[in-house]
Structure formats: structure tokens, C-alpha cells
Amino acid sequence: MDIKNVPQDHISTYAENKKALYATDENGKYAVVTSSGWDVEGEATKQALTELQRQADNAYQAVLEGQQSPLYYHMYAQRMDLIVLAQSMGLFQWRVKRHLKPKVFKKLSPTLLARYSEALGLSVESLKQLPELKEK
């Protein structure tokens, strides 16, 4: 790619940052060029972020309706899924799955709550409830 063609699309997913790209100058010599992003990349990242948000929104609803424990929402809100959360906890997936049930979650031991709090980076208090829904 020619340096002149390196996209500078100021994509929102870079949040004002720039990435280094390799491109050729007028003599065909390679150089490092900073780029404010390519729309193609930005769209793909946004698609992934939207999907994560959609999962968190659905989870929020499921918790409100009492089908799932608050843990279910926090898992998605922290961009995890069952696999990632179980791995971060060092637990089998079936155990984490159990903890997603409201009844089981209510009786969770302080030790396990503390571990979830660590894995998700949230205080035990906030882990037990749904946050106020933020305006998007």
C-alpha cells in the first residue's frame, strides 16, 4: 500500500488513538505510518461491540424478569461469556451455570462471591444487584 493511500478515517473505535501501519513511499521504500483508522476496520469493531451490547441488554431483561441471577448480566456487561467467566474463576462451566440461577445465586457463599467479585472487577455489593440502566 502506498503511503498516500493509508486510510485516515478518524474511526470512533480508536478513541483518538492512532495505529502504526506499514506502507511504501514514492520510491517504493517501506516506512511506518500512523493511521487514524480505516472505516472497514471501524465497522467490524463496531459490529462486535454492538453484539456485546445486545447480549448485555438481553441479559439485563432476563434478570429483571427473574429468569437469571444478576451474575448473568454482569458476565455479559464485562464482555465475557460462560466459557470466559468459568475460566477466569477456575470453575467448571456447569458450576457457573448453576450460579446463574437466581435461587442458587442467593445462597452463594461469601468466598465464591468474593471470587466472582475479583474475576469481574466489581464489588460484592454491585455484583448482587442490577445497575441503573445507563442512557446509551
Place this chain on the structure above:
Amino acid sequence: MQAVKFKHQHAAHCESGVMSSMLSHHGLKLSEPMVFGLSSALVFAYLPFVKLGGMPLIAYRSMPKSIIKGLQKNIGLKMKVEKFSNATRGTQRLDELLAQGHIVGAQTSVFWLPYFPEEMRFHFNAHNLMVINKTDDNYSISDPVFEHLVEADVKSLQKARFVKGVMAPKGALYYPSYVPQEIDYKKVLPKCIKKTAKTMLKTPVPIAGLKGIYFLAKHIRQLEKKGEQYSKLFLGHIIRMQEEIGTGGAGFRYIYASFLQESAELINNQELFEASKMMTATGDAWREFALLIAKSIRSKNKKVIDYLAIAEKLESVAQQEAEVYKKLLRAF
């Protein structure tokens, strides 16, 4: 404390960027593309049965840590790697090394690093950075994918170093124990380049090398049956692995072209110059492939996705790339 003042370098990719900076700091000037090429890091692999966030693993470079390992093997560099079972101990050791004046490489998660903007935070545990200094409760960090030096507080860095899960960093710290001051390029370059070309052309399993690209194309053809929601995410995921994760553009193909160019000059080999140009053109073709996908998965796009056209484009990229490797095998 530091005898030599550390110079931050903005790089395309974390692991190659860290190694380039670290070696330059220790007197061996090696550009990021040279680090990348000398560790034979260019690959393609498509592992549909390994899922990350529900999506298959698609890799344009070799396994995490293979750049550090490859350099040791190929240029005689020696690295010391320390891992920890106890997080507090891991932080203490980092502080000790900094106090001794070391620039310390560290493997971390991306998600828990405070200086990463929200938009770039995903659960990926094999990120690399260098810690260069500590003042009070803050580390000064040279993260090669950022333009300038960044900072992280002690607690956050510790958390990022000790996440559990796939590719868990286990607090890994690394620094060189022996840095060669010269490299016998005439001997090393042909070896590294041939290895990459052979791996891409001749790996006998269908998931790696050029066969992996054709395998991915085959699955793109089958997306029609998978439903639009999944298919769009799948296609977007390919772009992300190719561009977003810090590849220098076109899934490391431009970095590799830059490496071939630099190699051509170092050992005065005209064939490598031409191969570099061919690799640049291949990189451009990968970018066209990404553009083709982006156009078809846009929410504005109301047309049916032409999976066949996308798959065919990918196959033509693979054909074009094969010619580069054949040329490289003939170059010595």
C-alpha cells in the same frame, strides 16, 4: 537508574514491537519487520473448532510467544522468562527488576489495562508491553501499539498480569540475559524465509498455511445455511483478526513485505526485492477482500450477501500469495 535512556517506539504489533524496542535498547538495532521475519512469524491458520467469544480462531501470525522463542532460536538471543503462582510476589519481583534498572517485558490481558479505551477492551490474554519505570503507585509503560508512553496503577497492572483462562499470562515477565551484537544475515535470513515459505506452501494439515485459507473460503461458501446474523458476525470477525488486532495492515502481509525489502538490502538479493513487491500486492488484495466483506455486512446494505464472490476473492488472494512463496524458495 537506567544507564541508557529508553526510547519508546510506536509499532504495529505488540509482541514484535516489544522485542524490537527491547533489543534496540540493548544495542541490537532490529526493526519490527526484522523481528517479525527473523522469527518466521507469518502464517495463516483457521481453527473452526477453537472458539473465542463464539467465533473460530483465525490467525495471520504464529502462536503468542513464538516471536520471542523464534528469535532465541534463530539469532542466538537468550531471554529470561519468569512466571509466578502468587500475584503479590509477581508485583514484588517486577519492582525489584525495575529497581535494578531493567526494562521488563510483561504478558497481560488487554481488558484490564486502564489506558485501553473502552472501544478496544476485549478479553485477550496474550498482550505484550514493557514496564520501564515506577513512581509511587504508577508504572510507566511502553505499549508498542500506542503512540506514546502510557501509565497503569499497581493494582490494575497486577490484575492484568494475573487473569486466568486461555493463554493465562501467569504474571510472565521477561528480559534478555544475552543479546548478540551482530547477526550473520547471509546464513540466518535464507533459513527463516525458507521456513515461512515452506510452512505456508506445504503444511500437510488442512487448517494451516495456504490450505487454511482455502478451508476458510469453503466455510464462507457454506455460510448461506447459517443464517444472516451469524454469517455477518463471522465475516466481521475475519476483518477484525486481519486488521484490528494490530497487524500493520493486511494481516501482517505488509510487515512481511517490509521485512523482505530490508533483507534484500542486507544480503543484496534482487529476488527478495521482487518478492517484497509481490507481497505488497498480496497485502493490497487482502485489503480488497476486507473491503468486499465490509460492504456486504453493512446494515445499510439491503442486498443478499454474495458469499460466493467473497469466497472466490479469498481464493484468488491465496493463489497470489502462493506465487510469493514459490518465488522465495527460488531466491537462494
